[in-house]
Amino acid sequence: MSDRSDAPTAIVRLADYRAPAWSVRHVALEFDLGIDRTEVLATLELSREADEPVRLNGEGLELLSLDVDGRRLGDGEYILANGVLEFAVASAECTVTTRVALRPAENTAFEGLYLSGSREKGFLLTQCEAEGFRHITFFPDRPDVLSKYTVTLRADKARFPVLLAGGNPDGDGDLPEGRHWARFVDPHPKPSYLFALVAGRLERISHDYTTADGRAVALHIWAEADVIDRCDYAMDSLIRSMRWDERAYGRNYDLDVFHVVATHDFNMGAMENKGLNIFNAKYLLADPDSSTDDEYRHVEAVVAHEYFHNWSGNRVTCRDWFQLSLKEGLTVYREQSFSADMNSAPLKRIEDVALLRRAQFPEDAGPLSHPVRPSQYSEINNFYTATVYEKGSELVRMLAGHLGADGFRRGMDLYFERNDGRAATIEDFLGALGDANGVDLSAYLGWYGQAGTPRLTAEGRHDPAQGRFRLTLRQRTPATAGQTTKKALPIPVRLSLFDREGRALPLRLEGEAVAGGTERTVVLDGAERSIVFEDIARPPVPSLLRGFSAPVILECDYQPDELAVLLRHDPDGFNRWEAGQQLAGLAYDDARDGRLTGAALTAWSQALADLFRDASVEDALLAELLTPPGEIELVERQAERDPDRIRASRQAMLRALAQRIGVDALRQRYDRLREATSASLDAASQARRQLKRRVLDLLALVDVEGATHLAAAQYEQAPGMTDRLAAQATLATHAPEAALASIAHFRRRYDDNALALDKWFALQAALPGDGAFARVRALENDPAFTLKNPNRVQSLIGTFARANPTGFHRADGAAYRWLADRLVAIDALNPQVAARVATAFNGWKRLEPVRREAAHAAVSELAARKDLSRDLTDILARVALG
Ligand code: TRP
Ligand code: ZN
Numbered sequence: 078m079s080d081r082s083d084a085p086t087a088i089v090r091l092a093d094y095r096a097p098a099w100s101v102r103h104v105a106l107e108f109d110l111g112i113d114r115t116e117v118l119a120t121l122e123l124s125r126e127a128d129e130p131v132r133l134n135g136e137g138l139e140l141l142s143l144d145v146d147g148r149r150l151g152d153g154e155y156i157l158a159n160g161v162l163e164f165a166v167a168s169a170e171c172t173v174t175t176r177v178a179l180r181p182a183e184n185t186a187f188e189g190l191y192l193s194g195s196r197e198k199g200f201l202l203t204q205c206e207a208e209g210f211r212h213i214t215f216f217p218d219r220p221d222v223l224s225k226y227t228v229t230l231r232a233d234k235a236r237f238p239v240l241l242a243g244g245n246p247d248g249d250g251d252l253p254e255g256r257h258w259a260r261f262v263d264p265h266p267k268p269s270y271l272f273a274l275v276a277g278r279l280e281r282i283s284h285d286y287t288t289a290d291g292r293a294v295a296l297h298i299w300a301e302a303d304v305i306d307r308c309d310y311a312m313d314s315l316i317r318s319m320r321w322d323e324r325a326y327g328r329n330y331d332l333d334v335f336h337v338v339a340t341h342d343f344n345m346g347a348m349e350n351k352g353l354n355i356f357n358a359k360y361l362l363a364d365p366d367s368s369t370d371d372e373y374r375h376v377e378a379v380v381a382h383e384y385f386h387n388w389s390g391n392r393v394t395c396r397d398w399f400q401l402s403l404k405e406g407l408t409v410y411r412e413q414s415f416s417a418d419m420n421s422a423p424l425k426r427i428e429d430v431a432l433l434r435r436a437q438f439p440e441d442a443g444p445l446s447h448p449v450r451p452s453q454y455s456e457i458n459n460f461y462t463a464t465v466y467e468k469g470s471e472l473v474r475m476l477a478g479h480l481g482a483d484g485f486r487r488g489m490d491l492y493f494e495r496n497d498g499r500a501a502t503i504e505d506f507l508g509a510l511g512d513a514n515g516v517d518l519s520a521y522l523g524w525y526g527q528a529g530t531p532r533l534t535a536e537g538r539h540d541p542a543q544g545r546f547r548l549t550l551r552q553r554t555p556a557t558a559g560q561t562t563k564k565a566l567p568i569p570v571r572l573s574l575f576d577r578e579g580r581a582l583p584l585r586l587e588g589e590a591v592a593g594g595t596e597r598t599v600v601l602d603g604a605e606r607s608i609v610f611e612d613i614a615r616p617p618v619p620s621l622l623r624g625f626s627a628p629v630i631l632e633c634d635y636q637p638d639e640l641a642v643l644l645r646h647d648p649d650g651f652n653r654w655e656a657g658q659q660l661a662g663l664a665y666d667d668a669r670d671g672r673l674t675g676a677a678l679t680a681w682s683q684a685l686a687d688l689f690r691d692a693s694v695e696d697a698l699l700a701e702l703l704t705p706p707g708e709i710e711l712v713e714r715q716a717e718r719d720p721d722r723i724r725a726s727r728q729a730m731l732r733a734l735a736q737r738i739g740v741d742a743l744r745q746r747y748d749r750l751r752e753a754t755s756a757s758l759d760a761a762s763q764a765r766r767q768l769k770r771r772v773l774d775l776l777a778l779v780d781v782e783g784a785t786h787l788a789a790a791q792y793e794q795a796p797g798m799t800d801r802l803a804a805q806a807t808l809a810t811h812a813p814e815a816a817l818a819s820i821a822h823f824r825r826r827y828d829d830n831a832l833a834l835d836k837w838f839a840l841q842a843a844l845p846g847d848g849a850f851a852r853v854r855a856l857e858n859d860p861a862f863t864l865k866n867p868n869r870v871q872s873l874i875g876t877f878a879r880a881n882p883t884g885f886h887r888a889d890g891a892a893y894r895w896l897a898d899r900l901v902a903i904d905a906l907n908p909q910v911a912a913r914v915a916t917a918f919n920g921w922k923r924l925e926p927v928r929r930e931a932a933h934a935a936v937s938e939l940a941a942r943k944d945l946s947r948d949l950t951d952i953l954a955r956v957a958l959g
Contacts, residue, residue, distance in 0.1 A: 086455050086947060086950070086951075087455065088455050089455070089457075090453045091450070091452045091453065092452070094397055094399075096126060096127070097126060097217055097219065097221055097222050098126055098127040098129035098130075098131075098132070099123045099126060099127075099129075099132075100123070100126055100222060100223075101121050101122065101123055101124075101217060101222055101224040102123075102124060102225065103121075103122045103225045103226075103227070104119060104120065104121050104122070104216070104224045104227070105226075105228075106118070106119050106120075106226065106228045106272075107119075107228075107231070108228070108229070108230045108231065108274065109231050109232070110230060110232035110237060110240075111181075111232070111233075112182045112192055112196060114178055114179070114180060115178070115179045115180075115181055115190060115201075116141070116176065116178050116179075117175075117176070117177050117178075117179065117213060118174070118175075119174065119175050119176075119177075119214040119215065119216070120172060120173070121133075121172070121173045121174075121175075121224075122170070122171075122172055123171050123172070123173055124169065124170050125168075125170065130163050130164060130166070131163065131164055131166055131173065132161050132162070132163050133161070133162045133163075133173075133175075133215035133217060134160055134161060134208070134211035134215065134216060134217065134218040134219075135157075135160060135162050135177070135211050135214070135216070136160045136211050136212050137179075137212050138177040138178075138179065138211075138212070138213075138215065139177060139178040140157065140176075140177055141176040141177060141178060142174075142175065143155060143162070143164075143173070143174070143175050144174040145166060145171055145172070145173055145174075146171050146172055147172070147174075150164060160211065162175075162215050175214060179212070179213065181201055182196060185865060185906040185907055186906070186907050186908060187204055187342060187343065187344050187907060187909070188209040188212055188909065189203065189204070189205070189209045189210075189211075189212025190202075190203050190213055190274075191204070191342070192342075193340040193343075194301070194341065194342065198278070198301075199277065200239075200275065200276060200277020200278060200279060200301075200340075201276045202273070202274070202275045202277075202338065202340060202355060203272065203273050203275075203355075204273075204343070204344065205270045205272050205350070206270040206271075207458060207461075208270070208457065208458075210270060211269075213272075217269075218269050218270075219268070219397070220268040220394050220395045220396065220397065220398065220500055221268070221395075221396050221397060221500035222268060222269065223266035223267060223268055223394070223498065224266055224267070224268075224269075225262075225263060225264065225265075225266050226242075226243070226244060226261075226262070226263045226267065227244075227260065227261070227263075228242040228243070228244065228260065228262075228263075228272075228274065229259070229260045229261075230242060230258065230259050230260075230261075230276060231252060231257070231258045232256060232257070232276055233256055234251065234255055234256060234257040235255060236277075237276040237277050237278075238278055239275070239276065239278065239279045239299065240258075240259040240275075240276050241259075241261075241274060241275040241276070241299070241336055241338070241353055242259075242261040242272075242273065242274040242353065243261065243263050243267075243271065243272065243273050243274075243350055243351040243353040244261040244263030244264070244332065244351070245261065245334060245352075246259070246261060246333075246334065247260040247261055247262040248260045263351060263352065265332075265351065265498070266498055267351050267391060267394070268394050271391055271394075272350065273348070273350030273351075273353040273355060274353075275299070275336075275338050275353065275355070278302070279299040279300060279301060279338070280299070280301070280302050280305035281297045281299045281305070282297070282298050282308050282309065282312055283295060283296060283297050283298075284296040284312055284315075284316065286330075286335075288319070288329040289323040289324075289329055292329065292330065292333070293333070294330055294332070294333060294334065295333065296312065296315060296316070296334075296335050296337075297334065297336050297337070298311055298312055298336075298337045298338075298339075298361070299338045300338070300361070300362070301339075303829075304339065304358065304362050307363060307364045307367075308339070308362065310363040310364075310373060310376055310377075311356075311361045311362070311376055311380050314377040314380040314381065315335075315384060317377070317415075317419065318380060318384040318385065318415060319384060321381070321415050321419075322384070322385060322388070325411075325414065325418075326388070326486070326489060326493075328387075328388045328493070330387060331387070331392070332351075332352045334352065335352060335354075336352060336353045336354070337353075337354045337355075337356060337380070337383075338353065338354070338356065339357075339362060340355060341357075341358045341866065341868065342866060342867070343355070343356070343358075343867065344907070344909045345909075346359075346360050346379055347361070347379050347380075347382070347383045348383070349382075349383045349384075349390055349391060351391050354383045356379070356383070358831070358832060358868075359372075359832055359835070359868055360376055360379035361376060361380070362376075362832060363376045365756050365758070365796070365797040365798065366797065366798060367827065367830050367832060367833045368798055369798050369799040369802055369836075370758070370763045370799045373758060374416070377416065377419065378412050378415075379412075381411075381412045381415045381416070382408055382409065382411075382412040385408050385411045385415070386404065389404055389411060390404035390405075390408060392493070392497050392498065393492070393493060393496040393497060394499075394500050394501070395500060395501065395502075396500040396501060396502050397500075398457045398460070399450055399451055399452070399454075400450065400501070400502050400503055401450075401457075402449045402450060402465045402469035402472075402503070402525070403505075403506055405461075405466050406449060406465065406466065406468070406469020406470045406471075406473055407470075407506070409466050409467065409469065409470035410469075410470040410474055410477070413425065413429055420760065421650075421697065421760065423649065423650030423651045423654075423698070424650070424697055424698070424701065426651045427650070427651055427654050427701050429467070430625045430655075433463070433467050433468065433471065433628060434706070434710050435709055435710055436463040437463035437464055437467045437628075438630070438710075438713075439709065439712070439919065440463050440916075440919065441468070441528060441529055441530050441557065442530065442555075442557075442920075443558070443919045443920050443922075443923075443956075443959075444558045444919065444922075444955050444956050444957075444958045444959055445916060445919055445955055445956065446464075446528045446529060446558045446560075447460070447462070447558075448526050448528045449464055449468050449469045449472060449524065450503055450526060451465075454951075455947065455951045456912070456947045456948050456951045458909050458912065458948055459951050459952055464528075471625075471627075471628040472521065472525065472628075475521070475567075475627055475628075476488075476507075476510055476518065476521060478569055478571075478598070478626060479518070479521075479600075480510060484513070484514045487513040487514060488509055488510030488511070488512075489509075489510070490513070491512060491513040492505070492506055492509035492510065492513075495509055496509070503522065503525050504522070507519065507521060507522060520566075520567045520602065521566075521567060523564060523566045523567070524566050524567075527554065527563060527566065528557040529554045529555055529556070529557040529560070529563065530628065530629060530630050531552050531553070531568065531627075531629040531630070532552065532553050532554065532555070532629065532630050532632055533550060533551070533568060533570070533601070533622070533627070533629040533630065534550070534552075534553075534631075534632045534633065535548060535549070535550055535619065535621055535631065535633040536549045536551075536633075536634075537549075537619055539613065539615070539616040541614075541615070544611065544612055544613055544614050545587075545609055545610065545611060546610045546613040546616070546617055547607055547608070547610075548572075548607065548609075548610070548619060549605065550568075550599075550601045550605065550606050550607075550608070551601075551604060551605045552566070552601055552604060552605075552629070553604075554566075558955070565601075565602065565603050565604050566602075567600055567601070567602045568601040568627045568629060569598050569599075569600050569626045569627055570598065570601060570621060570622055570626060571596060571597070571621075571622065571623040571624055571626040572596070572597060572598075572599065572619060572620060572621050572623060573595050573597075573619075573623060574610060574613065574620070575618045575619075575620060575642060575643065575646065575647070576615065576617060576618070577615070577618065577642060578646075579643075579646025579647075580646075581596070581648075582595060582610075582617055583595060584596070584597050584610060585611045585612055586610060586611070587608075587609035587610075587611060589611075592612070596623065618635075618643060619633075620647060620652055620656070621633065623652050624651055624652070625655070631659075635659065635660075635663075636676075637663055637664075637677040637679075637681070638676075638680055640656045640657075640659050640660035640663070640680070641656075641660060641681070643655075643656030644656040644657045644660055644681075644684045644685075644688075644702075645684050645687070645688065650698050653698070653702070654698070654701050654702060657681070657684075657685070657702050657705075658705070658706055660677060660680060660684070661681055661705035661706060661730070662706060663677035663681070664677045664678040664680075664681035664682070664705070664730050664733075665706070665711055665714060665726060665727060665730055668727070668729040668730035668733065669714070669715070669722070669723075673729070678733055681730075681734070682733050682737035682738075685702060685734060685737070686734070686739075688702060689703075689738050689742065689746070690742070695764065696764035696765055696767070697760070697763070697764035697768070699768055700764070700767040700768040700770070700771045703734070703768075703771045703772075703775065704771060705727065705730065708723050708727060708882050708883075709882065711726075711727060712920070712923065717923065717925045718886075718923045718924045718925060718928075719928075720882035720883045721883050721888075724882065724883050728778070731774075731775065731778055732778040732779065734775065735775040735778045736779055740776070740779050740783075743772055743776045743779070743780075744776065744780075746768075746772050747769060747772045747787060750765050750769040751787075751791070753765055754766075754769075754794075754796060754800065756796035756797045763799075766800055766803070769800070769803070770799075770803040770807075773787060773788060773803070773807050774810075777810070784807065785808065785812040785815050788804045788805075788807040788808045788811075788812075789804070789819070791803070791804035792804035792805055792819045798833070801823075802836060802840065804819075805819055805820065805823065805840060809840065809841070809844050810845070813844075813848075820837075823837050831866075831869075832868075834861055834869075835868050835869060835872040836872070838856060838861075838862070838869065838873040838876070839872040839873070841853075842872065842873050842874075842876035842877040842880075842881060842884075843876050843877070843880050843881050844884070845881060846883055846884065849877065849881055849883070849884025849885075850884060850885075850887060850891060850892050850895070853873060853874075853877045853884070854895070856873055857873070864899070864903050864906060865906055865907075867907065867910045870903060870910055870914065871910075871914070874896070874899055874914055875913070875914050877892075878892075878914060878917035879916075879917045885917070886924065886928050886932075888927050888928055888931075889931070890927075890928065890930075890931025890932065890934070890935065893918075893931050893934075893936075894935050896917065897936070897938065897939045899914075900914060900915055900939065900949065901939070901942070904945050904946050904949045908949055909948055911945075911949045912946070912948035912952045915952045915953060915956070916952060916956070918936050918953075918956045919956055921933055921956070921959065933957075933959075936953060936956055936957050937957050940953035940954055940956075940957040
């Protein structure tokens, strides 16, 4: 468990980085595993790198013995304080042996060695990133100490028939008294955060894989017996990921075995431990009866993400935790590219940009804002953020765009070659990409060090006499928490110009002899830049930032009819969606200010109504086009946030859209989609389900009764979870009384399926309105609810606090006080989870005065407590500042 906050909070600073004083060439670990008590014998071969005592991290460990070069150290010969074991050694090399005892069953924080599931049936596993290894043994627990590992596990054979650790198997056998052992040797030096073991009763599915460079690899996916038949999709995804990394990056797997394990008790999504990935079951298990289409895609993406870490993270790791995005941003980028190749590239881009705007932009605009490479932290677990992951990926994408596909591949090859087996920095990454291409990319370093979302303004001026169009680009980044002065960053702007009929115009820039194509990328690398286009007879409609070429907020005074041109005609699916989102923003302003016949609302709904009838628009894209920005993104469009008003305005604009399309057209479309319903997972079937859901939701706004009947029937007849859950959501939102029966049915039907129950809790936690809070409190009393399971906490409490603005942000502030109360209870069990849920308070300062007052009171009262974890204290202290 993490320190309580009365311990002094140390701030770790990037500027203070110093190379390790001692390296560890080899570590041998021997585990005598037990649920109540586990003993760990560690033998470290240390080499001196600087003239300093040996310092080993260790937390919550019972030290049984400490030997240096075979000599037992007595009480006065070492210091153990504040999580550091320190002793002096005269020689340049030494062997340190420690014996410690742990109590896995008491570890509710799920960091280090812990128990998943019940004492009778559960299994033991580890989670070490970022600093969990120090909860297992004394060690220099920092990512720049790379060692070779030999791991021996011993345990009761009946209780722990399966014993796994990272690396290649190196023997196993029986021991007296019904015990057995297994040994693993990892030939690749790795940092301690990539260590893992698993022990217990698990089943497996297997596949023999041969890498492109000829290595035979046994792939094993492990899960408890009741869910092992839901692992096939993960295995398919793993095989696809391995092939893809061979083709796209020339990267092969490098051990004889690869294990993947599913657990229901996990703080995050999944973990890339060398040779032994461990997954939150939510991102590994999938079957048609209990998983939605979205969940299938998440499984594919997360399996790929963790596998890709084997090169971007494991073979090349991070020098220190400030470089976290070096592995995470890069791996998200690799995973996004893979998913784009496996599915639809424009739809993937839409999904990723929507996530960035929903999760990262608000983070970067509030008190938790930090650069992709932070300069300081008090608790590193709080920096596994949308900024480090998603914005980090956008930075890699900009670099890849800058270098082009071949140049980026050259750069990545050089990066892997130079840094293989090393702990690297962002500078190493930019250096390799630049050197491989003979360019200097150091200007992009600014993106890694500067927080906040740049505002890009674009202003167009057409000169009819000269036939010229001058586009002026300017950038400005507002001050963020603790970082007031901002500099200009290189912003690549991919652009095209369209005429009013939606034709892309040939682009000839001032000084060029002939036009070159209809799309260009110009880089704004100072505060301002103007570009002059020749041969432009009439005022064009600029399509800017195509493909979302930089993670910025574009501010451009478009007229609604200009955006409608792009929404109707842009040949690129992503840009079409993007124009629709911008136009929807203006339409929202109309709805909010009561202009139900306003120009923007009219242009938006009319364009969509036309596209709705246009058979050439694909189902999946149409579903996305029909989805305007969510309530959380729309917050940005008013000075003060009143969640009830935001929701009402958004509903009003959707109703205007539904009316414009018309009840009959919606019904007919629904009927046609329903007739084509199947349980198939192919893209066309998924697209139909997606669109059917949007159409039903729109229909509910103009014909509640009709939509209720359709939804009830859809729930009954659904061939899979996607249709079942969508119907339930529509019913629960629009006809709460009619939904009660299906909600009760779902609860019974999935009583033994934890992941399905999570969805059941989450669906109800997200239902808007005044009754939401009482509903959530009633659900806390459901026998299936527990604060001990992170997925369950996230599904009920996390969903309510983050995804239910009208429910959580009650004007009476009752939900704020309730959340504060729950955070204290969660924190006592699991600080990482408490800290994550607490980020729901981010943005309280933008609330309207009554809510602001109530939220601030709840946060500052909580922040003043002295008995909370460092994780939660850190979030609260920053959030309280506003
Ligand atoms: N490295 C993991 C990833 O793939 C993140 C992660 C998993 C993690 N478990 C964790 C981070 C626990 C901190 C604590 O992104
Ligand atoms: Zn990752």
